[in-house]
Amino acid sequence: MKQIFIAVLSICFTITVNGQKNFTLSGNIRSKSSGESIIGASIRVLNSNHGTSSNEYGFYSISLAPATYEIVFSALGKMSDTVSISLSGNIEKNIILSDATYELASVVVTGKKSFERNIGGSQVGLEKLSVQDAKNIPVIFGEKDLLKTIQLLPGIKTAGDGNSGIFVRGGSTDQNQIILDEANIYNAAHLFGFFSTFNSDAIKDVSVYKGGMPAQYGGRLSSVLDVRMNDGNNQKTSVSGSIGLISAKLNIEGPLQKNKSSFLITGRRTYADMFLKLDDQYKNNQLYFYDLNAKLNYELGKKDKLYLSGYFGKDLLGLNEQFTTNWGNGTGTLRWNHIINSRMFLNTSLIFSNYNYEFKVKNGTNDIRIFSQIRDWNLKQDYQYSINNKNNFRFGWSVIYHIIRPGEITSNATSSINDKIQDKRYSCENAVYASNVFKPHKNLNITIGSRFSAFSVLGGGNFFNIDENGAITDTLTYARDEAVKKYYNLEPRVSIGYLLSPSHSIKAAYTRNAQYMHQITNSNGTNPLDKWASTSNIIKPQISNQYSLGYYSNVFNRRYEFTAEVYYKDMENILDYRNGADLFLNETVETQLLFGKGRAYGTEFMFKKQTGKLTGWVSYTLSKSERKIKGINNNQWYNATQDRTHDISVVGICQLNEKWTLSGNFVFYTGNAVTFPSGKYQVNGQTVYYYNSRNADRMPNYHRLDFGATWHLKKTKKWTKELVFSLYNVYGRENAFTVNFKDNKDKPNVTDIMQTSLFRWVPSISYNFKF
Incomplete structure (x- = not known):
């Protein structure tokens, strides 16, 4: 077993060595209105296939060859920002994104949204949910409830009427790892399941992994609710x-x-x-x-x-x-x-x-x-x-x-x-x-x-x-x-x-x-x-x-x-x-x-x-x-x-x-x-x-x-x-x-x-x- 684990680690360390020296652009991405770090913001280099995203704390890092680049920073609900950067050495660049403005027209509501989250990358079975997604969805007693909204997504089933428990891809309720700021929550229900423990006003981001969980998560069979x-x-x-x-x-x-x-x-x-x-x-x-x-x-x-x-x-x-x-x-x-x-x-x-x-x-x-x-x-x-x-x-x-x-x-x-x-x-x-x-x-x-x-x-x-x-x-x-x-x-x-x-x-x-x-x-x-x-x-x-x-x-x-x-x-x-x-x-x-x-x-x-x-x-x-x-x-x-x-x-x-x-x-x-x-x-x-x-x-x-x-x-x-x-x-x-x-x-x-x-x-x- 140890030999297998070492072999897997060796594969993980496999890298492609570039012929020329690269430099690194890194920094933090935050909201202008609140100063909050932005999770999963997109960093895309125009006219190339290079890009990355910010981590759970808003930090990003991307390595590129020396040149001048047009880089687009964007996030759901935020106005995108295009920045010209001449990369001749390692650069730290912090980005502040403004809230998107939505103007009501006769037919459509316009605004910048991310349409590529499900297309790119290799993650399977990931559902992302924002508080805005849950804001207008009617639930019992009129309380905005992220867990109730999650139950409306494919592969995630409610455990019963008025219940906050979930069944994910055939698993039982205890096979879901529910974590709040990295801490395990063993019972995510109030009032015998009619409310969840998550007050939507305190929540920034919810990720549900129901298949292909990243290696940093473990301890449950069916899903991770982060x-x-x-x-x-x-x-x-x-x-x-x-x-x-x-x-x-x-x-x-x-x-x-x-x-x-x-x-x-x-x-x-x-x-x-x-x-x-x-x-x-x-x-x-x-x-x-x-x-x-x-x-x-x-x-x-x-x-x-x-x-x-x-x-x-x-x-x-x-x-x-x-x-x-x-x-x-x-x-x-x-x-x-x-x-x-x-x-x-x-x-x-x-x-x-x-x-x-x-x-x-x-x-x-x-x-x-x-x-x-x-x-x-x-x-x-x-x-x-x-x-x-x-x-x-x-x-x-x-x-x-x-x-x-x-x-x-x-x-x-x-x-x-x-x-x-x-x-x-x-x-x-x-x-x-x-x-x-x-x-x-x-x-x-x-x-x-x-x-x-x-x-x-x-x-x-x-x-x-x-x-x-x-x-x-x-x-x-x-x-x-x-x-x-x-x-x-x-x-x-x-x-x-x-x-x-x-x-x-x-x-x-x-x-x-x-x-x-x-x-x-x-x-x-x-x-x-x-x-x-x-x-x-x-x-x-x-x-x-x-x-x-x-x-x-x-x-x-x-x-x-x-x-x-x-x-x-x-x-x-x-x-x-x-x-x-x-x-x-x-x-x-x-x-x-x-x-x-x-x-x-x-x-x-x-x-x-x-x-x-x-x-x-x-x-x-x-x-x-x-x-x-x-x-x-x-x-x-x-x-x-x-x-x-x-x-x-x-x-x-x-x-x-x-x-x-x-x-x-x-x-x-x-x-x-x-x-x-x-x-x-x-x-x-x-x-x-x-x-x-x-x-x-x-x-x-x-x-x-x-x-x-x-x-x-x-x-x-x-x-x-x-x-x-x-x-x-x-x-x-x-x-x-x-x-x-x-x-x-x-x-x-x-x-x-x-x-x-x-x-x-x-x-x-x-x-x-x-x-």
Whole structure:
């Protein structure tokens, strides 16, 4: 394995040596209005095939032969800037881009946009999303929500009505790595999934990798959702906010020292609990969530910049004094950017991540508390080295120390219930990676790299050996941080892009991933009481191999974007549950698990209109996701819970005039795979249902239409005001949330099917402002 890894690294280091000496043009690209660094800005050399893009921190570097060049700098939503540069030595050139101006005409809205992001390069399965993309799309309760908008893209499926969980290319919700400013988010949902943890006012950029993940990412099988917070405006202080029917938010940002440092503070809170206080019956109940995003950044010098960012969020639900539960995430990221020289960029990060839930019940003299937690400490470094105009090399390493408190039950001194505290689980996840973006021909791009991961299961309690029936055969005790078992995985990645013409390209990719953290849950989506378990002596790392092929085109004078991708993914060590599994606070949860293999394959299409009075997209996914696990379905292939044959989304945004913007979206998807009873019998007067094949049935098909309208009240250089109206589920479709079975009261041999639906119509209105 070591020899293979060394061979891959050698390939990554392969470079093309030019016959003459090149010089380097480098610098930072920022927004004129806010001073924010611009991610993914395009740097293009006119009359040549040379170009590059800015990294996650706005830094760019390009090597060229000595000459005079016309270089175009551009970014989505910004006016492009053409700069003439005479290159006779290394030059540092910082670029400031102004906001694009959009003038409403009778038919089209004009402005500079990037149409080439899907054509060039070799990246497969990448979806980019800006806050502007999500601004006008109607969602439940009228809250701008990036996760809800992402669910409208091909290959990404919602976990359910009002749910922030996502299924990506046949994977489960825990197979998605969700990171906010490099920190892992283990539960990205508020209010049982009706809101996501991401306050759109604090977000700058979102990238979703669903195939061909770059080598710097690892730890999940299906996708990476990389969310970057705003840095804060270093030009002027500004305040923005929103007041809606059930929530309000406020954003404050500004310079600490103009052009050098800035701050950002964004808060959000629901106030549904305040309405409960109007009724004496419910006045002691609690139902709300809050979150807070904060960030500071400071330029230490021309080559150094320091960032400190954090997120804190919590949900609380309480019924009088009898029952309360709260859960939430907390993250902190300290980053240091350093420009080593004009070609090499270094980012060093120290990252903290925490997720926990607490459940309290008061029953007579018994005060019971249930608690669970997962906490990470992460240290990492990422290097980016622009070797020459044909090679861009990236490498780095990371160390993550995981601490899991699987579950604790404690009670007061007078309680009749004994305390039960499960052993903490400790583990260390290490990785090194290297990759090279190579352009051997003007029409050909190749990215090749690898990630080598090592996972150490560490002691600090009891570990078990079990037989094939789940019975414990042996109990072993290990001291704190004593090595219990180690796993090693090589994760190669390669992607190739070929430009058929300036408007058409094809791409192919292969990616291997290993996942060491696993979610133990009885639900299909996101549940605050879900339990996380690390790889152990029994639970092995999940492994996937994904193959992707795509065709990309900009058609009709580049006003429309068309993409088509096919994929196949095989998976090893996929876990599922024994029949009748008991998961809640089970200290021997491994005895309830079964392991096997999985496969997922499908085709994704998207047709997108990006200019004009009417914009939007249509996406369609045809897919299959299956599992084969010994002990389930007679050891035959069966549908994964998240298997859906068809998934369709239609999104439209119409700019009527300067005052009104209308929007709407329609979604349809095949119902989730479920297991319904195939018979029933009586035992001691009680009905017992008989189940046959797992996930052989379907929930009813889901479809829904939403409508939204934005009334722009005022827009000047100093003030922006608007009212946003939306209606969720316009025609009142009663989509199934759960389906239950019970005996008919009059005819016990007849079974009644009971469907529960969450929403019919959900109207909302909110007032947004900025000054």
